[in-house]
Amino acid sequence: MTPGYLALIIFVAIFAQVGMIMMLGLYRRHSEFKNKADEPACETEHADSQGDALLNEDPGWKGFREFIVIRRQIEDTQASICSFYLKPIDGQALPKFKPGQFLTFKLLIPDPATGQEKTVIRCYSLSDSYHPDYYRVSIKRVPSPDSRPELAPGVSSNYFHDHVEEGARLQIRAPSGHFHLNEEEELPVVLIGGGIGITPMLSILNTLLESGSQREIWLFYGVRNGSELVMHEHLRSLAKAHSRFHLHCCFSNPAVHEIEGVDYQHRGRVDIPLLHTTLGLQRYQFYICGPKPMMETLVPGLSELGVQSGDVYYESFGPATLVRQDRVKTETNQSIDRDITVTFSKSGKKISWDQNAESLLEFAEAQGIDVESGCRAGSCGSCQTIIESGEVGYNQQADADVEPGHCLLCITRPKNNLTLAA
Ligand SMILES: Cc1cc2nc3c(=O)[nH]c(=O)nc-3n(C[C@H](O)[C@H](O)[C@H](O)COP(=O)(O)OP(=O)(O)OC[C@H]3O[C@@H](n4cnc5c(N)ncnc54)[C@H](O)[C@@H]3O)c2cc1C
Ligand code: FES
Structure with a gap:
């Protein structure tokens, strides 16, 4: 074998090895790319199943x-x-x-x-x-407030x-919160949002449409005019894309340039005659969130129409604006002993209960007792306080989960002599 021939063999061997390494490299990069392309589906599935696990085993986090x-x-x-x-x-x-x-x-x-x-x-x-x-x-x-600009x-x-x-x-x-979509019964859904009360309805609507559920959905969205509408384009595009979603924007005071049938569907407020004529006689689940006058008209109005109270879900954002009659606990309706003493053990105060106070929270604040509060509507749980002795009556059902031996000051009153750890 001549030196030239030997050099040629060595060169070919090296070239073949480099070629193989390059091919392997390319193959690995292709595999990585392919795996990457598959990743989002895997990630989503993983994230979803993690979400499910969290939902089933642990509803959230503490504190x-x-x-x-x-x-x-x-x-x-x-x-x-x-x-x-x-x-x-x-x-x-x-x-x-x-x-x-x-x-x-x-x-x-x-x-x-x-x-x-x-x-x-x-x-x-x-x-x-x-x-x-x-x-x-x-x-x-x-x-x-308009009436108190100061x-x-x-x-x-x-x-x-x-x-x-x-x-x-x-x-x-x-x-x-206990106001949420009932997913157990596949009934058609009527969402009614007044003003900022649209927010929970958006969550329900987006969830239903993204989930592929076949439930029919009506949204009655009450505002004064188009300047108050939230995410109007989003709502319009959903209505275009999903024939089972029916959008009804109701303007109580439309602007001059706004045209019925184009910019909005109904002139006036969301009211019972409108719901009656639009929806007919089927059974629906109603979800309502809006200002006090809207809730005070619609909730009893639906009941008068024969809608079962179990099919009507509602929430108000303000402090305890509406008390559902079938949820009012009887204890606060009973006459309360006139000489009740409320003791705030941490503050070292013993005070006669004021019959005119709406709640223990209002009473404590009036006495200068330092108590935490937030929503003042039984929703956030901030005013939860330990009852050391005695009993309280609830003005309405609590939305926050109350631990045993505690009460929510913002929606309770004493039933007898009471000692609170406040
Ligand atoms: C379950 C739940 C969900 C909610 N979801 C939403 C939501 O999605 N979006 C949303 O925007 N809001 C929502 N809210 C309402 C929100 O929690 C607040 O109540 C709202 O933002 C007002 O709070 P604030 O601190 O701005 O007003 P605050 O400081 O509580 O004042 C409220 C009003 O009282 C007036 N005021 C101030 N001092 C006095 C006084 N001395 N006497 C009388 N009036 C006075 C203020 O000028 C103001 O007009 C929700 C509430 C609840 C309970
Ligand atoms: S202040 Fe929110 S539950 Fe009482």
């Missing part, structure tokens, strides 16, 4: 969890409603929630009078379907609008 605002989005032409997209700092998948439920926020807001930070607790409904990596809430800026505007809502930017961190309690 407050830290979130970061990843996005802000103004939702109406007046810029009075803003959505906040919230991602947990720990990066773990979020537990599933039931559409219609809300989050409870603990904010530290400087008091304009003293400059000192004050804890403010407020609830905001989840306004979208479940996503494993973020929650969304949509918050309306609350001004001072009062400060809403503390929490204005703080969100003016100070909670992308990157802000927030303390949030796990989703909760």
Whole structure:
């Protein structure tokens, strides 16, 4: 073998080896690429099953969890409603929630009078379907009442609008609340949202349409005019894409340029005659959230129409605006002993109960006793207090889960001599 021939063999061998290595490299990159292309489906499935596990075994987390605002989005032409997209700092998948439920926020807001930070607790409904990596809430800026312009505007809502930017961190309690979609019965669904009461309806609507459920859905959305509509384009595109979703925007005071049948479907408020003529006689599940006058007309009105109370679900955002007659606990209707003493053991105060006080919370505050509160409507659980002795009566059903031996001060009154750990 000549040296030239030997060199040729060595060269061919090296070339073949390099070629094989390159081929292997290409094959591995192709496999990686292919696996990557498959990944989203795997991830989604994994995240979903993790969500399911969390939903079934552990409804959420205990206490407050830290979130970061990843996005802000103004939702109406007046810029009075803003959505906040919230991602947990720990990066773990979020537990599933039931559409219609809300989050409870603990904010530290400087008091304009003293400059000192004050804890403010407020609830905001989840306004979208479940996503494993973020929650969304949509918050309306609350001004001072028209009749009392000298009062400060809403503390929490204005703080969100003016100070909670992308990157802000927030303390949030796990989703909760008994107002949510009933998924056990496959009845057609009628969603009725007045003003900002649209938020839980958006969550229910998006969930139903994304889930592929075949339930018919009606949304009656009551506002004054188009300037108050939230996510109108989103709603319109859903109505176009899904023949089983029927959108009915009701304008009580349309602007001059707004045309019935084009910009909105009905002139006037959402009322019983409208529901009656539009829906006919089938059985439906009704979900209602809106201002007090809307709830006070619709809830009893549906009952008069013969709708079973079990088919009507509702929530009001304000403090205890409406008490459902079939939920009123009888104990508060009974005459209460005139000489009840309420003892606040931590504050060392023993005081005669004031018959005119609406709740133990109102009573405690009037006596200068430091008690936590938030929604003042039995929803957030902030005013939960240990009962050391005695009994309380509930003005209405609690939305928050109350631990044994505790009571919610904002919706209770004493039935007899009472000692509270406050
Ligand atoms: C379960 C639940 C879900 C909710 N979901 C949503 C939601 O999705 N989106 C949303 O925007 N809101 C929602 N809310 C309402 C929300 O929790 C707050 O109540 C709302 O944002 C107002 O809070 P605030 O701190 O801004 O106003 P607050 O500070 O509580 O003030 C409310 C009003 O009282 C006036 N006021 C101030 N001082 C006095 C005084 N001394 N006397 C009389 N009036 C006074 C203020 O000017 C203001 O008009 C929900 C509430 C509940 C209970
Ligand atoms: S203040 Fe929210 S439950 Fe009482």
